[in-house]
Amino acid sequence: MTRTRSTRRVLAATDGLALLLVGVTACAGASAGDDEHPDQRTFALSGRTLTIDSDDSALEVVAADSNPAGKIEVTRWWQGSVAIGSDPKATWAMKGDRLVLRLKCSGVIADCAAKHRIEVPRGVSVKVEDGDGSVRTRGFKDALSVRTGDGSVRVTDSTGPLTLHTGDGSVHAEVSSREVHTTTSDGSVHLEFGVVPDLVESRSGDGSVTVALPKGAAKYRVTTRTGDGGVDVSVPRDSSSSHVVSARTSDGKVTVRNAN
Known part of the structure; x- marks a missing residue:
């Protein structure tokens, strides 16, 4: 039996959908804990107040006696994948007394996760603002x-x-x-x-x-x-x-x- 053009289109779309669903399954469930090589960075803090501004990350914030005054120690674990779209990216920056943590993950079948551990010296008042986590x-x-x-x-x-x-x-x-x-x-x-x-x-x-x-x-x-x-x-x-x-x-x- 000869397939009509419309039938071929339906079958092609169905096959494409099946591949898309396979892709969803393959990359779903990103876990920051799977990152075996976390990044570490030290930021300078000039004052005695700190705001942690995060859009999408699990956070662990610890007052640490071992931290020298004026130093914030940050460890970052993250994983991410995007099937169609820009590559995912995790960024961090200190802007005045504000530590800004961002996870950029958008596109088709985007799956990302991040976790940060922030060690703060004693004597610092802390404000945490986390969008999701x-x-x-x-x-x-x-x-x-x-x-x-x-x-x-x-x-x-x-x-x-x-x-x-x-x-x-x-x-x-x-x-x-x-x-x-x-x-x-x-x-x-x-x-x-x-x-x-x-x-x-x-x-x-x-x-x-x-x-x-x-x-x-x-x-x-x-x-x-x-x-x-x-x-x-x-x-x-x-x-x-x-x-x-x-x-x-x-x-x-x-x-x-x-x-x-």
């Missing part, structure tokens, strides 16, 4: 602010004031900070304190909120609210206390208890 931090005695559009936030071993926000992801902090503010539009919040805090404000649009406070003689002025879920407050309460805890969620359980 999880953020992990530890060891900060000075003020720390973290904002990510999509990804979880985790903070440990820190004593300075904290402001933590994610548009979509969980927030987890195990700290000895006196003042903590957290918000997430969609995700759970778990805060555990090693010292009695002065002010805790925690909000979730959709997820449970748990605040674990030190055992002892302290009493707390606690306010809670949930649109759909239970409330369990088991710490000593005093409406005139200077230790204020506010925990709210639109959908989920609110728990304020003593730490284990």
Whole structure:
């Protein structure tokens, strides 16, 4: 049987689509952890504040005693492929007190991933702005602010004031900070304190909120609210206390208890 011209066109398009799907499967799932030869670079920091400006990367930010004053150490892992389009590229630059991290990955069947570890000397206040990616931090005695559009936030071993926000992801902090503010539009919040805090404000649009406070003689002025879920407050309460805890969620359980 002779194939018509239109039939041949359909078959050619189908074959092309099949090859395209094979290409998608072949390059999908890039992982920055697969980079066995990460790049390293040192940046100079003149002041005592640092803003980390990232568009698309998982971030680990660490306060390091080994870092000399005025030096930021950055390690970068990344992988990327683009079937049709410009080659992917990861860039980094220090602009004043702002460390700018960019991942350029666009085209047909683009698949890229990046991860950065940033070591910051003690005595520097840090602000993290990440468009898309999880953020992990530890060891900060000075003020720390973290904002990510999509990804979880985790903070440990820190004593300075904290402001933590994610548009979509969980927030987890195990700290000895006196003042903590957290918000997430969609995700759970778990805060555990090693010292009695002065002010805790925690909000979730959709997820449970748990605040674990030190055992002892302290009493707390606690306010809670949930649109759909239970409330369990088991710490000593005093409406005139200077230790204020506010925990709210639109959908989920609110728990304020003593730490284990």
